[in-house]
Structures are given as structure tokens and as C-alpha cells.
Amino acid sequence: MFPAPIQEASAPKRYAYYAAIAIVLTFWLLPLLAVLLTSVRSLEDLNAGNYWGLPKEWKFSNYAEVFQSTPMLRYMLNTVIITLPAVVGAIALATLAGYALAKFRFRGNLLMFCMFVGGNFVPFQILMVPVRNMAVRTGLYDTYWALILFHLAFQTGFCALFMRNFISTLPDALLESARVEGANEFRIFWSIILPLMRPALAALAVLIFTFIWNDYFWALVMVQSDAVKPVTTGLSALRGEWVASWQLISAGSIIAAVPPVAMFFILQRQFISGLTLGAVK
Amino acid sequence: MNSPPQSVSLQPGIALPAKRRRLTGINLVPWIFLAPAVIVFATYVVIPIFQSFWLSLYDWDGLSPSKKFIGLSNYAALFQDDQFWTSLKNNVYWLVLFLLGPVIGLAIAIFLNQKVYAMRIVKSLFFFPFVLSGVVIGLVFSWFYEPAHGLLNTILGAFGLPSISPLSDENLVTPAIIAAGLWPQIAYCMILYLTGLTAVDPEQIEAARIDGARGMKMLWHVIIPQLRPATFIAVVVTTIGALRSFDLVQVMTDGGPFGSSSILAYFMFQQSITNFRMGYGAAIAVVLFLIMSVFIAFFLRHMIRSERS
Structure with missing residues (x-):
């Protein structure tokens, strides 16, 4: 040591x-x-x-004053409404993709993997104008769906990297024996791979929950009305109204921080294992 | 990449029965699994990158239906724009100073790598700033730096030092924001190194101890080489994080005073959203993207190499 x-x-x-x-x-x-x-x-x-x-x-x-005199509760609720479906969707798509990338050999495997990993690192600004225009054109601008769909799509990249690396560690013998018994690929995925994924699913869910919960940039770009605004842009707007009432700004900041912090302290082990995957190999 | 059918059962990772593959030439099954993820990722990430390149050649306010093609004029204007150079310079500051993240993170990790009572909770308390949002961190540090009553000046005053107001001083503002950004970044690097330290080979440490290596010498010659995977991830993620940061600048200063704390990510946002110069904004984004591609390419190359070995 x-x-x-x-x-x-x-x-x-x-x-x-x-x-x-x-x-x-x-x-x-x-x-x-x-x-x-x-x-x-x-x-x-x-x-x-x-x-x-x-x-x-x-x-x-x-x-209490923060909750009573501002739409803080609404903002928190909006964040939940945006975050949960995005987390579930990204993980579902990425688990499917991760299985393909980890256990099949085919032309384009490495290219697809690099696309997910590389795309995950690009600056948001290079996506901003087109993604915002798409939301405006499809009428999704200033709705929950504008943020849900973007987060779902973007986080799929990181989740695919994570899932692929996790599924690679599952023994191939397991799949081979199922194939010998005549199970098709979708059945193998559903009844062999998926049950083994539980720890990874938990780790990943906790991690991207906080990523999406804390998003500020996209909330700023994609929504503007109080009815859909998440807690990050909500808090920042309230700060403008409160000017120098630091006791309220402070209370508001703490309220906004509590859910991800609580989640981290309760599910620490999952969180850390999600974060450090690949860091010790 | 398709391997000959007879090796199906021998090579791990080969899925399809040989027959079907021979018929189609393409193995469809993985693509069925991949399709939903690839479609949404292409729609929201890959295609918009190309669209931004294309948009950067136009003059467009984001509202009017027609865009005017102006070739490389946005770039020509950009290179004449003082605000661009200020932002770029600040991005370099972020890049360099953010690398203190891995250094300080390693120092704290070594400091905390002990098995004593309540160490778990201590580690968690060091780590949890990482889960705070940029907005909260920005507000926390705005209060910390607040010129009249903030804690920083209270502390300086206690030592008889003059008050400073970091966020309205052109020379202090960028380092002050970077310090706020380092807070969660150090926490992240610390956790990577704590995990890395548990994987360090104890036999090598013992062998080095017997050879008389201690302290810094042990750290430099035995420990740090074994922490390479953690260092690699810490440096890559920190570098990309430095170039990506936006929240803190927007929350703490709005790029001020007089644009002196702007960075490319913020400058782009300001030009496109506040000033309705979408084409110009796209050009800024392209420059930022090209800078980051160097680091992304470096990361991908490393990843592909370690895949092949």
C-alpha cells in the first residue's frame, strides 16, 4: 500500500x-x-x-420562502420529467448497441464505436445551432421533448461506450452454449445478457442521472418558459430577481443541489464504479 | 473484418451461424441491435456537426427563412475580432490551469489513501462537489468572491490584507472562475487516482522499499508509472472539460467585465443567441471543434491501440 x-x-x-x-x-x-x-x-x-x-x-x-414565492417546485418537477425518460431511453438504446459492439464482429464495428466515443466528447456549441433549429422547425422548442430527446441521444454515446466495455467482460462461453441450444440472438440478449447487466445498469443510471440533472447549456438554448424550465436555468433566473438577497440565493442553490447529492450519497458505490470504469485497467 | 465461417466456434465474439452470413454477405443482426442508437446519435450529434460547418459559410440571423452564402467571410471577420482572440487566450489559460486538476487530485488521493476510521465518509465529502451543477458552483463561488461581504475578503481581512474583487477585475477574473471550475475537477481526478491506487501492485512497493526507495522517489519511480491508466483518463477528461466549460462563465460573469472572461464556448453562445448571428456563431463553434478534435483524435488513437493489443 x-x-x-x-x-x-x-x-x-x-x-x-x-x-x-x-x-x-x-x-x-x-x-x-x-x-x-x-x-x-x-x-x-x-x-x-x-x-x-x-x-x-x-x-x-x-x-419555505423559496418554495412559496418562486416556481422552484415547478422547476424541480420539470427537471424530473426531463431527466427520467432521457436516462431510461439512453440506457435502453445503449444496451442494445453495446451488445452488438461487444459480441459481434462485423465491418464497421470499430467505426461505430469511435463515432459514439468521439461524439461524446465534442463541444456542445458545434451542435447548438442545428439542434436548436431542428427543435424550432418540429415545434418541439420550449417543450420537455426538446430536452428529453437531445439528452437521450447525446448520452447514448457515453452509455454505449460503457455498456460495450461491460458486456465484453461477460464470457463468450455463455452465449455459445445458448446458441448451441438454438436460442436466437434476441432471446440470448433478453434472457442471458440483460439479467447479468443489472449492476452496470444501476451504475450507469446514477451517473447519467446527475449529468442530465445538472445540464445548464441545453436548458438555456432549448426552453424558456417557466412551465418547462428545469432547475438549473430556473435558479439562474431567480438569482436575477433576488439581486443581492444572498440568503435566498443560498437557500435556492442548496435546494437545487440536494437531489443529485442525496443520490450520490445513497448510491455511492454504483456511482463510483460507473465513473471509474476503465480507469484502472 | 468478416472472418471465415469455419472459425465461428473457435473465435470469441462471432455470432451468426455461418449459413446466413454466406447468403447475405452482411451480418444483419448486429445492425438491428445498433440501429436505434445509431439513428438518434446521428440525428442529434453527427449530422449537426456537418450542418454547423455548412452554416458557418452563411450569414443568417436564425429567424429569416433565407440564408445568404458568404463563403469564408465569417472566418475572416472572426480573425479580425478582438473578442475572439481574448476568448481564445482565455481558453488557453483554462487548458493550462485546469491541468492542476490531476496534480492536486493525485496529491489528495495519496493523502487520503489510508484505512482509518470514517475514511469512507471523508472521501465522499471530498468527492461530492463533483455532483453539483455548474450553476450551483457558480453561485457558491460568486458568494465566496463577493467583494463587500464574501468569505474570501473576510479571510484576507483577518490577515490584514486588502480586499479584492476577483470577478470585476480583468486580471483576476479568469483565474477566479478557473479556481471554481477546478473544485469539482480535482474531486473527479482524486476519485480516479484513489481507484488507481488500490490497484497498485503491493509486491513492487515492498521490493522498492527493500531497495530503500521512499517518499517522493517511490512515488515518482514506482507509483506514478503504475497509475498511467488513471492519469491518461484524468488528463484527457480534464483537457476536454477545460475546453467545454461554459456554465461557470455564464453564471459568474456573463463573460465580463468588458468581455475579459469570455471563452470560445461562451462567445459562440453570445453571438448566436444574444446577437442572432447564427452563421458567425457556427464559425466560432467550428474553430472550437477543430481545437478539440486534436484531443479527441488523440484519445481515439489510444483507445484503438489498446483495443488491438
């Missing part, structure tokens, strides 16, 4: 190590702690210049 295990070090060194972790972690999270603290301050506190002492009054009602 590197570095040498701290348990082997002397007691003072060990305690110094624990203290160092506490200090570094505090600095690391300092900007966020500032926002947390500000989100429960009263306006009087801020007006009195009490920015960094303990709040005189813990005003959790700032959170």
Missing part, C-alpha cells in the same frame, strides 16, 4: 494526520459551508453586517 499505512506510524504522527484531514476538509468545503450558513440567516442579520458569526436567529423559513 502507498503511502505506508498510518497505523504503523508513531502516535503523535497519527494524531497530526487526523488533524490535517480535518483542516484540509474544512478548507475544501469552506465555500459551501459559507452558503449553508447564509441560507439560514435572517435579512436583519445580513443588514446588520453579521455575515460570518453564528446567525442570531436560525431562519429555516428561508427555504
Whole structure:
């Protein structure tokens, strides 16, 4: 193990190590702690210049105010409505594609794989004008579908890379024996491959859920009305209205951040395994 | 790429019964599996790339039905545009400074690579900024940098240093935004390296210890070479992330003050959406795309090589 295990070090060194972790972690999270603290301050506190002492009054009602006086709840709901179908769709298409790329040899296999991987890295701006025009022309502009379809399509690239790499690790003998027994390819996919994919599906779902949840650029380009706006552009618009009411901006930011953060802490293992696939090979 | 039919059962990954393949010449089954993904990906990603190239040759406001062909005039105008050069220069700053992500990420990973009580939760606390959206990070850091009451100036004041206002200072604004962008990027690199460190061969470490290698020497000659796969991904993803960043600039400064923190991604958005210059915007996007293609090609080449071996 590197570095040498701290348990082997002397007691003072060990305690110094624990203290160092506490200090570094505090600095690391300092900007966020500032926002947390500000989100429960009263306006009087801020007006009195009490920015960094303990709040005189813990005003959790700032959170309630955000929900009551702004469409924040609507924005959150919009994000959910956009994110869930996009995640499910991208994973479904990519699992099919991943199976083809991992277990079949055919002309164009590598080319298709490179298309998915390369496309996944392009700057959004090179897609922006045509994709936006397509949405305007088809009447999808400023609807959920504009964002759902784009995210579904774009994330299919990353998911196909992921699925292909995962399915490659499944033993071919499994498929061969099913073929010998006369199962067709679609049956093999459905009853042999798919059940084995569960861990990968979970990992991937958690990962792209946060990617799509956090999207800002496409939300800015594709939708504008409050009725469909997701939480990212919603929050950014509210900030303009709140001007310098930092207690509300802070509370709003925390609210917008909670779902992906909660998801990460609950499903950490899946999340990390999704993220680091291929990083240790 | 089609292998001879008699090898079907010997080679892994060959699917179809030999008969059907001989009849059609093309193996249709994989294409049936691929079709839906390829169709949506082509519609929303591959084809729009070509359309942007084509659009960059036109003068178009995005609204009127007719586009005017103007050849390479958009590019000629672009290279005369000061804002373009400022944005490009800032992109270079992002690229260079963002590479601190893998470096600091590795340092934190080594620091945290211990099996002690509650280490799991500590690692998670270091990592979770990665799951925050750009908007939230932008707002968090805007508050941190806020000139009158922000935490940064409070801290500087505590040390008797003068106040600064990073987001309205032309010289500080880009590094200040990059610092905000590095926060989740470091977290990402850290997690890659933590995973990489668990895969480092303990026998090699022991052997090197017996040979007297310690600390930095051990790190440089034994550990870092074994972390190559993690480093490769960290550097590629960081580089692409640097060129792709948009959210923070839009949220924190809108490219200001006076366009000094603009980057190509933001400049493109501003020209197309705010100023209705879609053709010009497409030309900016093409330039950004060409810069990124170098890195994408590098990544694909590496990937194809490791596939073949």
C-alpha cells in the first residue's frame, strides 16, 4: 500500500494526520459551508453586517420562502420529467448497441464505436445551432421533448461506450452454449445478457442521472418558459430577481443541489464504479 | 473484418451461424441491435456537426427563412475580432490551469489513501462537489468572491490584507472562475487516482522499499508509472472539460467585465443567441471543434491501440 499505512506510524504522527484531514476538509468545503450558513440567516442579520458569526436567529423559513414565492417546485418537477425518460431511453438504446459492439464482429464495428466515443466528447456549441433549429422547425422548442430527446441521444454515446466495455467482460462461453441450444440472438440478449447487466445498469443510471440533472447549456438554448424550465436555468433566473438577497440565493442553490447529492450519497458505490470504469485497467 | 465461417466456434465474439452470413454477405443482426442508437446519435450529434460547418459559410440571423452564402467571410471577420482572440487566450489559460486538476487530485488521493476510521465518509465529502451543477458552483463561488461581504475578503481581512474583487477585475477574473471550475475537477481526478491506487501492485512497493526507495522517489519511480491508466483518463477528461466549460462563465460573469472572461464556448453562445448571428456563431463553434478534435483524435488513437493489443 502507498503511502505506508498510518497505523504503523508513531502516535503523535497519527494524531497530526487526523488533524490535517480535518483542516484540509474544512478548507475544501469552506465555500459551501459559507452558503449553508447564509441560507439560514435572517435579512436583519445580513443588514446588520453579521455575515460570518453564528446567525442570531436560525431562519429555516428561508427555504419555505423559496418554495412559496418562486416556481422552484415547478422547476424541480420539470427537471424530473426531463431527466427520467432521457436516462431510461439512453440506457435502453445503449444496451442494445453495446451488445452488438461487444459480441459481434462485423465491418464497421470499430467505426461505430469511435463515432459514439468521439461524439461524446465534442463541444456542445458545434451542435447548438442545428439542434436548436431542428427543435424550432418540429415545434418541439420550449417543450420537455426538446430536452428529453437531445439528452437521450447525446448520452447514448457515453452509455454505449460503457455498456460495450461491460458486456465484453461477460464470457463468450455463455452465449455459445445458448446458441448451441438454438436460442436466437434476441432471446440470448433478453434472457442471458440483460439479467447479468443489472449492476452496470444501476451504475450507469446514477451517473447519467446527475449529468442530465445538472445540464445548464441545453436548458438555456432549448426552453424558456417557466412551465418547462428545469432547475438549473430556473435558479439562474431567480438569482436575477433576488439581486443581492444572498440568503435566498443560498437557500435556492442548496435546494437545487440536494437531489443529485442525496443520490450520490445513497448510491455511492454504483456511482463510483460507473465513473471509474476503465480507469484502472 | 468478416472472418471465415469455419472459425465461428473457435473465435470469441462471432455470432451468426455461418449459413446466413454466406447468403447475405452482411451480418444483419448486429445492425438491428445498433440501429436505434445509431439513428438518434446521428440525428442529434453527427449530422449537426456537418450542418454547423455548412452554416458557418452563411450569414443568417436564425429567424429569416433565407440564408445568404458568404463563403469564408465569417472566418475572416472572426480573425479580425478582438473578442475572439481574448476568448481564445482565455481558453488557453483554462487548458493550462485546469491541468492542476490531476496534480492536486493525485496529491489528495495519496493523502487520503489510508484505512482509518470514517475514511469512507471523508472521501465522499471530498468527492461530492463533483455532483453539483455548474450553476450551483457558480453561485457558491460568486458568494465566496463577493467583494463587500464574501468569505474570501473576510479571510484576507483577518490577515490584514486588502480586499479584492476577483470577478470585476480583468486580471483576476479568469483565474477566479478557473479556481471554481477546478473544485469539482480535482474531486473527479482524486476519485480516479484513489481507484488507481488500490490497484497498485503491493509486491513492487515492498521490493522498492527493500531497495530503500521512499517518499517522493517511490512515488515518482514506482507509483506514478503504475497509475498511467488513471492519469491518461484524468488528463484527457480534464483537457476536454477545460475546453467545454461554459456554465461557470455564464453564471459568474456573463463573460465580463468588458468581455475579459469570455471563452470560445461562451462567445459562440453570445453571438448566436444574444446577437442572432447564427452563421458567425457556427464559425466560432467550428474553430472550437477543430481545437478539440486534436484531443479527441488523440484519445481515439489510444483507445484503438489498446483495443488491438
